[in-house]
Amino acid sequence: MRVIIIISIMVIFFGCKTKTKLKNIETELTLVINQDIAFNRQFDTRRIFSLNEKFPEYYNKQLELSKFKKDDSIIISTLYTDYRKFYFEMYQKGYLNRDEFIKKNIDSTIEIKKPEQKLLLTAIKFTKTKQVIIVDDNNNGDFSDDNPIYFDNNFRIDPDDSLTIRNIPLINFNYWNFKDSQINNFKRKAIVYPSLNDYRFSYSNNDILKKSRLIIKLKDYWSGSLEVDKQKYNIAIQGYYNSWLTVLIKPDSLKFNKNDFTVNGNFEYRIKDSIKLANKIYVIDSITNNVSKLILRVTNKKEIYGFRTGQTINNLKIVDLNGDETKLYIFSKNKKYTLLDFWGTWCKPCKDAIPELKSFYSKNAENVNLLSISYDKEVTKVKDFVHENDMKWNHFFVERSRMGAGIIRDLNIKYYPTLILIDSNNKIVYRGSGTSALKEINDIILNN
Structure with a gap:
């Protein structure tokens, strides 16, 4: 009998310890x-521009090798994909002096192991009504075997949204990178187009530099x-x-x-x-x-707290317009949904959306907490705006000079307005930005 009991205990003990092992x-x-996905432009676009200001001698050499006639008024734009290798080559070829090269803090012993830098060159020419670009996508330095792409002169001023760039022909974009002492070669598809006002270009009075501004966007x-x-x-x-x-x-x-x-x-x-x-x-x-x-x-984690749809939102601190501090879960526990509206009095799309937000709240006040969180410089300005526009729901404030601290940082708020819908269990049901977001939130509430 005693043996049976011991065996039973061992079975129970070891049985409890046995779990299905999860596999990587x-x-x-x-x-x-790519036909169906909008990617963050930090990852699928890069700037292309002329080197005539940084390396004038090298730029003149590019023009000479391009074999265009002098009266063609051609501008050459250059994309280099490995910064350190490019500057190492500029130093080797005498276009960058020793003192300037040392300032770059580039390790020559690493750079010498890499192959020659692949440059994507683009020739640009302006006519009275058109901007013509010719991309040397076979990297042979000869533009005569490449097809010109024509743009209206106003194109470079227009926003480069999905509509303006949808019919641009694809080019081949071949490059390499060096990681873990290994060269990795990539063969991609991309488009190239003029973009004068992309926020990532540095300010310049140089006319050639401004005319040379292009964007390359990956299309795979x-x-x-x-x-x-x-x-x-x-x-x-x-x-x-x-x-x-x-x-x-x-x-x-x-x-x-x-x-x-x-x-x-x-x-x-x-x-x-x-x-x-x-x-x-x-x-x-x-x-x-x-x-x-x-x-x-x-991993052994039990729960993920975060800012994405499907994740649990943390019990974050929020401060109302009178400076009183509270926590998010106080609101989310008493209704089916809580909608967080991140906005600012400086944000025109936010202000334009207020009539729709008021209509939404009047229809859904019984089931939805609405919390507007203003990211502004002055709380008094927010108070006045809320009063003048009869915004009769909960309001909170984050000081804009704090560079996105607190709830702005924790929920990764980068665009305004941003709307985040959470349920009574503090799970994020929906997250979106812009005017279409409120319509999708309405649909979620109606269908659940």
């Missing part, structure tokens, strides 16, 4: 042409899929090389947004972020240097 996930990735991405407990997910990865990538992972029942990358931010991750897949939590461990494989690692 390795997913193959392939490059596909790495695609993959995975399955966890019969739940399927789609993967989209964008960027130029392994060290700077954005990873989008979503259930296959949902769609990526074609036009608004802030909506796709709900599915956006970086290397070492945690992600919940079918009630299991993984860490996005790594991506191979040639971006052919994504590896997700098992």
Whole structure:
């Protein structure tokens, strides 16, 4: 009898300790042409511009080698994809003096191991009504075997949104990067177009430099899929090389947004972020240097607090317009939904959306807490605006000079207005930015 009891205890003890071991996930990735996904432009676009101001002698050499006639008034724009290798070559060829090279803090022993820098050169010419660009996409230094692309002169002033750039022909964009003592070669598809006013260009009075401003936008991405407990997910990865990538992972029942990358931010991750897949939590461990494989690692985390759709929002501190501090969960526990509205009195789209927000609140006040959180310089200005516009719901304030501290930082608020809908369990149901977001939130509330 005693033996049976001991055996039974051992079975129970060891049985309790035995668990199904979760496996790491390795997913193959392939490059596909992008038709359906809006990516954050930090990852799919880069600036191209003339080197005539930084390296005038080298620029004149580029013009000479291009074999255009002098009366063609051609401007050459240059994209280099490895900053250190490019400046090392400029030093080697005598276009950069020793003192300036030393200031760059570039390790020559590493740069000498790399192959010759691949440059994407683009010739630009203006006529009375057109801007013509010719991209040397076969990297042979000869523009005569490349097709010109024509733009209206006003194109470079227009915003480079999905409508203005949709019919630009694809080019081949070949480049390499150097990581972990390894050269990785990439063959991509992209478009190139004029963009005078992109915010990333530095101010300049140099006319050639301003006329040379172009944007290259990747038109492919790495695609993959995975399955966890019969739940399927789609993967989209964008960027130029392994060290700077954005990873989008979503259930296959949902769609990526074609036009608004802030909506796709709900599915956006970086290397070492945690992600919940079918009630299991993984860490996005790594991506191979040639971006052919994504590896997700098992973790012991029980819950993820974050700012993405499906994650639990933390019990964050908020301060009302009188300076009194409270916490978010006080509101979320007493109604089915709580809507966080991030706005500012300086933000025209935010102010334009107020009539719709008022209408939304009057229809949904019984089931929805509405919390407007103003990111402003002066709380008195917010108080006056709220009173004048009869905004009869809860209002809070974050001082703009604090550079996005507190709830602004914790919820990764970068665009205004941003709307975040959470349920009574503090799960983020929806996150979006712009005028279309409120309509989608209305649909969610009506259908649940």
